């Protein structure tokens with residue numbers, strides 16, 4: 001019996017018979033040799049199972065210890081390209097999910113197109129001319145906005161200028177169904193549970209608010225911009241024609257600077273993910289039944305209005321008017337006017353590039369998690385990327401994320417040197433970016449955070465400079481330096497670098513600066529991740545090797 005119990009006792013452990021558990025585990029005194037054999041076999045199997053579980057637990061622990069989370073915060077003013085950068089991360093690390101969501105962007109793209117059309121109609125309205133003529137003492141150079149030209153006037157104040165202005169009434173009439181369509185799309189894209197669908201676009205804004213500076217003052221920067229600090233008149237013209245069915249609550253009363261922003265609480269991508277595709281309609285032919293067969297789908301109105309939109313956009317007189325008003329729609333967010341036929345086609349399905357170009361303002365903070373690919377040297381690393389709203393009323397939501405962030409990608413759209421903020425037309429966009437940059441780099445909470453600076457929208461900067469817009473007209477300090485892309489981009493690189501150098505509380509911090517166009521997938525991919533260990537991957541490398549606090 002003793003030898004049996006010795007045999008049963010796990011190696012290295014002594015059992016006392018007074019221990020009730022040991023006593024219970026002892027074999028029955030009258031155990032037959034067959035029973036003993038069965039018992040020993042069962043015990044061996046149980047031990048094997050238990051060892052397996054132990055092994056799995058140990059492996060899980062090991063993996064957990066190895067698993068690292070890198071938290072990246074996307075910062076920058078509104079329309080700087082944060083959400084677009086996030087889309088590029090999605091495209092790189094979760095392409096299947098990105099592609100599955102493409103169809104949901106169809107409505108946003110339609111809305112972007114409709115907004116471009118509305119802005120043209122506003123610009124060519126006789127009321128706009130009447131008002132512009134009344135404001136001829138306004139210095140043209142001081143109104144340097146390309147995306148915030150907001151034209152409006154008391155309704156009905158048109159006729160005395162009617163003879164001098166080409167009659168665009170036919171455009172208004174033919175395009176009037178788009179007014180209602182825009183309203184309908186906004187309602188659909190807003191949270192259906194939220195009756196006040198426009199809420200997110202109407203956040204209160206105080207002129208006293210600083211670009212963002214918790215606990216830090218904003219001092220005047222060395223860059224001074226013509227036009228900043230000078231209020232630019234905002235005038236509202238009802239965009240609908242007299243025959244428009246628009247109601248007082250319709251978009252006609254929503255001026256063009258008011259952007260739709262979908263609340264982060266509303267999962268609109270899921271709501272629109274599948275559209276109305278039911279496939280196949282006919283099992284034999286494989287023919288698809290889709291939204292284009294739904295007479296209520298927005299595509300039908302767009303399809304019918306497409307010839308008029310094309311005519312409007314190509315009309316030389318309209319083009320001239322846009323030039324006069326310096327409304328460069330090609331540079332504005334969500335520009336699809338060069339592809340009207342494709343976008344308004346009944347079976348239009350957004351491409352990757354269409355989604356990257358789509359504009360939907362962010363409110364709140366959106367978190368996305370990506371795992372590094374299994375075959376990469378950083379397998380096991382989890383990225384958490386936070387995309388925040390960049391307009392001034394949204395910036396208060398940034399600070400809580402500063403505590404445990406590992407890297408910041410700061411986006412400054414350097415093409416915006418001649419534009420003003422949508423939320424405050426007295427502030428030059430580049431000046432705002434500079435102030436924001438200074439606030440971020442000088443922040444003590446962020447002193448050990450790696451910073452990557454994307455000087456973004458370089459494609460637009462190049463086009464703008466090539467079209468003859470001079471940086472020195474908006475930034476006197478640039479003086480008579482060459483107005484070409486190389487010189488200007490180098491100048492901005494040095495300026496932003498110098499601000500970091502002067503204000504960082506951590507002189508040892510390396511700053512990574514890239515000239516980017518984040519709508520360009522190929523180039524952005526090279527910056528974010530490629531086989532040649534770009535800066536970005538060097539940062540991940542440093543983070544994953546050296547910071548114990550990233551281990552969960």
Ligand SMILES: Nc1nc2c(ncn2[C@@H]2O[C@H](COP(=O)(O)OP(=O)(O)OP(=O)(O)O)[C@@H](O)[C@H]2O)c(=O)[nH]1
Nearest residue numbers: 078079080081082083084334357362390457517518
């Ligand atoms: N041509 C061009 N367009 C860009 C570039 N980066 C962003 N855009 C476009 O600019 C618009 C604004 O970009 P978003 O990514 O929505 O800007 P954001 O910083 O997220 O803005 P908020 O959400 O308001 O804070 C979108 O229509 C983008 O497609 C760029 O480098 N070049």
Ligand SMILES: [Mg+2]
Nearest residue numbers: 082083361362
């Ligand atoms: Mg955004």
